[in-house]
Structures are given as structure tokens and as C-alpha cells.
């Protein structure tokens with residue numbers, strides 16, 4: 618069986634990164650965010666690997682049901698809540714907690730007789746202006762929910778930060794204050810921090826926090842590397858060199874012939890491409906590791922292959938391991954080159970890349 622391309626998922630790094638979350642927010646309970654197939658790492662496996670997380674957060678009911686079917690018993694929060702009655706029924710059946718971000722969801726709850734009470738979180742729009750109810754409407758909603766026997770009290774209040782990746786942006790502090798102001802009585806559970814908030818904004822370290830990307834070992838903060846933040850990469854995406862060619866000065870490589878060899882040079886072909894989730898927009902010069910040594914892309918990324926400038930690596934040979942990101946090469950570096958963010962690269966790894974879940978014995 619072919620062992621490449623593969624995404625090696627390091628569960629010891631996952632646990633290490635959760636410990637970093639706890640170090641920053643020792644008094645918070647943690648919803649580990651595992652939406653989008655665990656940011657591309659495999660949702661059920663990541664959820665099982667994060668056994669000490671207090672709960673799991675997903676975007677959709679379907680994802681929560683998947684986790685329950687995988688035998689996960691801990692609290693699960695559905696960040697987008699429900700749209701239709703059958704979703705509410707599924708959430709209820711599987712004991713999922715729901716974010717309520719608009720009145721219609723509250724009405725749906727009021728119309729539905731639930732055999733046992735459901736836990737809900739009001740999602741408040743404190744300034745992101747994506748989902749959420751206006752802060753001034755929260756008191757009335759709380760009153761309405763407390764009159765509904767199908768709701769398990771006390772209700773939680775949550776909000777999502779828009780700009781926490783930029784530690785200079787004043788909106789984050791304001792968003793935290795706006796949510797906290799709704800709980801002057803101290804009766805409610807609050808949830809604010811995403812990864813960037815947890816790391817950079819103490820006011821976002823509420824009763825419950827919701828780290829995603831930092832658990833996977835990428836940096837959520839502009840200008841700070843994962844290494845600076847002591848995060849370890851969880852996914853290492855690898856393949857192998859399937860050819861090493863000696864090209865001549867003037868040879869144009871790949872589709873469109875966009876790269877022309879400036880001199881006679883060795884060029885490697887590695888078996889990975891946009892059909893595996895490697896970004897097609899990665900430009901010439903994007904770093905890769907060949908046998909652990911830095912090299913860089915030349916030519917366009919195609920569906921199943923990339924080309925690598927091997928001028929610095931005369932010993933490189935067919936079969937060598939090529940690392941696209943992970944151990945030794947941060948996904949943040951590749952994302953920046955490709956004009957995107959780590960989140961997109963990690964979630965985009967396709968099903969034809971085999972995932973190998975490993976738990977190394979190293980401790981840290």
C-alpha cells in the first residue's frame with residue numbers, strides 16, 4: 618500500500634497545545650473546537666485525543682451527531698445552532714448544546730416540546746456583525762428563555778471576536794466588555810476567547826473558552842510564530858520525490874511554462890498537488906523540506922504533482938520524503954506565501970491523503 622501523500626497527526630503535540638491553552642487560562646473550561654473535520658485532522662480522532670478537554674465545539678448539528686456516534690459523551694456545543702425542526706430534534710436526541718443567534722431559533726424552541734431540557738447559549742453580536750443578537754435585546758431573550766421549561770438554566774452568553782489576531786486592535790477589548798456587561802448579576806456562564814483571544818486578551822478568558830487553531834499548532838496572532846507561542850504542529854503533510862530530472866537552461870517547467878530554468882539544474886517532482894489540498898496558488902519560492910532540508914517550489918502546482926528546485930540538494934534522490942508543512946516547516950509560513958491562512962490549508966487536505974494518527978512517547 619502506498620504510504621504517500623500522508624498527513625501524520627501527532628497526538629502528543631495536540632495534548633501539548635491543550636496544555637498551553639490551560640496555562641494561559643487556568644480557570645476556564647475548554648470547548649475544543651473540532652469543526653470542519655477537526656480543522657482537517659480527523660474530527661473523531663482529534664476529539665478522542667483531546668480526552669481532557671471539558672467539551673467539544675462544532676459548527677453544525679451533523680458534526681455533533683457524528684461525534685456522539687463515535688462514542689463521545691462529553692458536552693458538545695453547536696456554534697451555528699439549528700435552522701429546521703428536524704435539526705433541533707437531532708440535537709435534542711443527542712444531547713447537544715445549542716448557540717441561539719436569532720429570535721427564530723428561540724421561537725422554534727418554544728414551539729417544540731422537549732422530553733428533557735436542552736442547554737443553550739445566546740450568541741451575542743458584540744461587534745463582529747456576523748451572527749448574534751444585539752446586546753440590548755439579550756435581557757428580554759433571557760426572560761423568555763427562563764420561562765421555557767425545555768431550557769436548562771442558567772443560559773450561557775457567548776460572543777465571537779472579529780479582530781483578536783491583531784493585538785493592537787481596540788475592538789477586542791470592547792467586545793469583551795460588552796459581553797461581560799450583560800452579566801452584571803454574575804449568574805450566567807460566559808464564553809468569549811478563541812485562540813487569539815486566549816493568548817493575547819485576558820478579558821476573553823471567561824468561564825468557557827473556545828480554542829481552535831492553537832490546538833492544532835498554528836499561530837492565531839499576526840507577527841507571532843507558533844514557535845514563539847510554544848505551540849507544536851499537529852499535522853505534518855508529507856509525500857515523496859517520484860522523479861529527479863536534470864533540466865537544461867531555458868527549459869520551461871509545467872503548465873504554462875511559467876518557470877524557465879536560469880541554468881542547467883536538478884528538479885525534483887513530488888507526488889502532491891491541489892487534488893490533495895496543497896494550495897494551487899503557492900508561488901515559486903514556497904519552501905518545502907526534502908529529506909529534512911529546505912528547498913523551494915518552481916513552476917505551477919498541478920493536481921497531483923509539484924516541482925522542486927534541487928540546486929541546493931545534490932544528494933536528493935527518488936523516494937526521498939518531502940514535507941509540505943508541519944514538523945520543521947510551519948504551516949503559517951506556507952500559508953503566508955500562498956496568500957491564505959493556516960486554517961484554510963489544514964481544512965483543505967483532501968480524503969485521498971492518508972491520515973496516520975500517532976502518539977509519540979515524548980513528553981513536554
Ligand SMILES: *Cc1c(COP(=O)(O)O)cnc(C)c1O
Pocket residue numbers: 650652696777810811812813827828829830831837
Ligand atoms: C471557529 C470558531 C472558534 C475557534 O477559533 P480559532 O481562531 O480557531 O481559535 C471559536 N468560536 C467560534 C464561534 C468559532 O466559529
